[in-house]
Amino acid sequence: MCRSFLPDPVAPSIIREIVDLGTRAPSAGRSQGLHVVQLTGDEREQMWSRSLPGDRREGFAFPGLIEAPVLLLLFVDPDAYVERYAESDKAHTGLGNGRVEWRTPFWFVDAGMAAMSMLLAAQAYELGALFFAVPQPEDDIRSALGVPESQATVGVLALGYRNDDDIQSRGVGRSATRPRRGADDVIHRGHW
Numbered sequence: 073m074c075r076s077f078l079p080d081p082v083a084p085s086i087i088r089e090i091v092d093l094g095t096r097a098p099s100a101g102r103s104q105g106l107h108v109v110q111l112t113g114d115e116r117e118q119m120w121s122r123s124l125p126g127d128r129r130e131g132f133a134f135p136g137l138i139e140a141p142v143l144l145l146l147f148v149d150p151d152a153y154v155e156r157y158a159e160s161d162k163a164h165t166g167l168g169n170g171r172v173e174w175r176t177p178f179w180f181v182d183a184g185m186a187a188m189s190m191l192l193a194a195q196a197y198e199l200g201a202l203f204f205a206v207p208q209p210e211d212d213i214r215s216a217l218g219v220p221e222s223q224a225t226v227g228v229l230a231l232g233y234r235n236d237d238d239i240q241s242r243g244v245g246r247s248a249t250r251p252r253r254g255a256d257d258v259i260h261r262g263h264w
């Protein structure tokens with residue numbers, strides 16, 4: 073994850089290709105509930121002016137994040153899943169009866185897969201990227217962008233060229249220094 077970007081724009085064709093690769097991610101029943109609000113240039117202020125207004129911006133821990141020339145706000149439509157699973161080939165699952173029937177909300181699983189595909193695609197284009205939570209006030213940001221109530225919020229993907237000098241001078245954050253769990257830490261062989 074990269075939290076400091078150069079202001080250089082990313083070619084629209086690259087942004088489109090990254091999102092297109094995200095749409096190739098698997099989805100339950102091929103429900104494909106992903107929606108992306110793309111903000112470039114001055115459009116990014118629709119998010120930043122609400123989450124970091126005025127003096128709050130000066131104290132922000134990651135000023136280089138605000139430089140990111142592309143923000144992709146990811147949403148997913150749970151109703152697309154419910155409707156898909158109400159179709160004849162899936163009706164036997166009962167998942168077409170409503171969101172509450174889904175013990176695992178696969179719309180978020182699938183959105184995570186799509187986001188990961190986009191992170192990998194960004195890496196392949198030698199871009200930096202950060203997946204982060206839609207900042208507060210989330211409701212204000214959603215309504216400013218006209219996001220329908222039915223959509224579930226997934227997160228934001230910031231994209232751009234890495235500002236390596238700034239990254240080096242700031243050092244990594246606390247999360248990035250946590251040791252990684254490996255296969256032996258996560259596998260429960262045969263039984264938990």
Ligand SMILES: Cc1cc2nc3c(=O)[nH]c(=O)nc-3n(C[C@H](O)[C@H](O)[C@H](O)COP(=O)(O)O)c2cc1C
Nearest residue numbers: 073074075202203204205206227245246247248249
């Ligand atoms: C679901 C999710 C939410 C995250 N939210 C934030 C966030 O709100 N702000 C942030 O700075 N980083 C966020 N991150 C990035 C993680 O902090 C980052 O992946 C972690 O520090 C490990 O760094 P690495 O991915 O470069 O190994 C998020 C990552 C994921 C997967």
